[in-house]
Amino acid sequence: MAVALQAPTHLAPVQGIRLSTCAAGIRYRERDDLLLIDAGPDAAVAALFTRNAFCAAPVQVAREHLAKGRARWLLINAGNANAGTGRAGLEAARATCAALGRTLDAPAEAVLPFSTGVIGEPLPVDRIEAALPALAARLDPDGWMAAARAIMTTDTVLKGASRTIALDGGTVTLTGIAKGSGMIHPDMATMLAFLGTDARLDADLFQELLAAAAECSFNAITVDGDTSTNDALFGIASGASGVTVQTVTDRDRFAQALNALCLELAEAIVRDGEGATKFVRVTVRAARDRDEARRVAEAVALSPLVKTALFASDPNWGRILAAVGRAGVEEFRIEEVQVTVNGVGIVSEGGRAPGYTEEAGQQAFGEAELDIVIDLARGGAEYRKYTCDFSYDYVRINADYRS
């Protein structure tokens, strides 16, 4: 059950970008599971892929094709990750690109493949190929909602958002969709997000802005600490609005909207985290540097003991302190650490904060959304990590999924 998460009712079309979906029968019955996105002929694109060395065949092929500089078509399937499939998997991914190329009269390198779903099963290339003509015939600028639905796997809520951005030269649109419900599911792999804008953007600048936005959003979330074989974040700037992001002010406005949209989508993934009953922000303040703040935030956000206590709404603050203590901070003085949870002072001077009561702690930990703020009193750096709790349902979902 997702934590305070609602699907959007509408996603704004983006000039120059068209989408279509269909039911190819890859794994699911009676639902769309194949998505085609046309970025248009003049788009600038930006992409971030998983850093897992065990990356899926489509990630390898998408990287190769992207390097050739002619990317225009994105072919995305749900229900099969095409991961752990060895050489045959690479051939399957290339075959679908070639088939779509033939259908569209485009070079195979103009097609980038993305897959999400069960690992270790052969990709049903025949069924995908059979669906391509219908898919190519149906492209529509207003296809974002259907697209968001077609890429869902274990997601319980459709994830997407739109923004309009007022720039010096006029207004542009930014729309994004995402899927994911656990930082990784090598069976129901994994996180995918696709963003489109009709702004005109230099490709290098777009890549830089997207990487910066991901750093504080998609790279700052954790459900179970695992990273995935298929993760991809892909941005398309069609340029079709004719409005260019050029001035420093425009750049800031665009970056701000991009950051906010990425954070909204990333938060949606955590709120829909496997078995999640709580949505948790872990903010580490007053660290010596950002890396130190990040390590402390990660130690807390990943600790199974902290996460099971959060599930139980148990103000078991010793677990938070113990996680802080093992984060490997040099010359650490635990006596200076302050911890608050939803504004309630929990820890100061290495022990229970003066005035803290079990009742106040229980009330704070009982909320569905928790802000844990850890002040290290060492410097000026800050980092925020987003996570959820660890419930019976997490074990159930991950233990029972294949049976």
Place this chain on the structure above:
Amino acid sequence: MAVALQAPTHLAPVQGIRLSTCAAGIRYRERDDLLLIDAGPDAAVAALFTRNAFCAAPVQVAREHLAKGRARWLLINAGNANAGTGRAGLEAARATCAALGRTLDAPAEAVLPFSTGVIGEPLPVDRIEAALPALAARLDPDGWMAAARAIMTTDTVLKGASRTIALDGGTVTLTGIAKGSGMIHPDMATMLAFLGTDARLDADLFQELLAAAAECSFNAITVDGDTSTNDALFGIASGASGVTVQTVTDRDRFAQALNALCLELAEAIVRDGEGATKFVRVTVRAARDRDEARRVAEAVALSPLVKTALFASDPNWGRILAAVGRAGVEEFRIEEVQVTVNGVGIVSEGGRAPGYTEEAGQQAFGEAELDIVIDLARGGAEYRKYTCDFSYDYVRINADYRS
């Protein structure tokens, strides 16, 4: 429910070392919860403590007193960790040492305090002090079984083992006890182990041998990846047998027995891991160096997705590969990795091993003890990590403990 773990029926006394226990009523009713160990006047001691920066008050005081070089008495309580207790906790730990010193007519620095149990509660110094005269009057060389019982918290099985070692100068005894049922419990903290031998050992050599033994045993186990505020491993060499460990051969024999005993106790902790239904050895072979092997073994042994699949007896090998892939191995070629589970070939060349069948996989993953062997085909280094699965009961135990 512990995995194939039985309590010893007897633990061999060690010449020169005496123990006593009593019920001080610290937290439990009608059971011993306080332990005194007398190392004797001429013992060499060796100790390893938690690396967690948030270490408990008794760990800080034990380190201080140890540094003064006069350690003889160990005072250990279960039921209260005296952690997260700030300055008052340090004063409480010092007060119990001073009180025992008065009882025994010994300096306070000759006493080392150890605590395990609930975090963040004041140590009941009065109740401990009231129990000291009876404790001091009851010291007995044959007290190891009662000692192992007195330090248990969430443990379901008493943990201890004895060895005799034939050295050039005669036979010596080595007996050890341990408690722990989760790598950390900041509430029911944590791992403690006490070893005694009547061999005569140089203190520096003993420290070196104990650290080496811990590296492949207590430091190679993980239940949930958290480390503790109170962890301590303490060795006493009373020298009372008159048999000295001096020659290289003696040293090897003693080290071998020490390593085996530490591994037996460390395995017992994992077998009694919170909610454990499987006992798992993760061996990484043919790595470039030991550190690389360790990182891969840890990534697999800590992955919640791997551990929930193990709980489900599900041959979900993609999760193992994905964990290997994110271990940060440089220039990693997943195509060369081989994985076997209980001798069944699961993965080769980046995909399912030829000849692998779902039936063979299910049978291998269905065993209560699992040997996962990951061959990286990159070099000659090896590392083994011991862990357990991740079950509903893990969540139940850690979510419900305080309520």
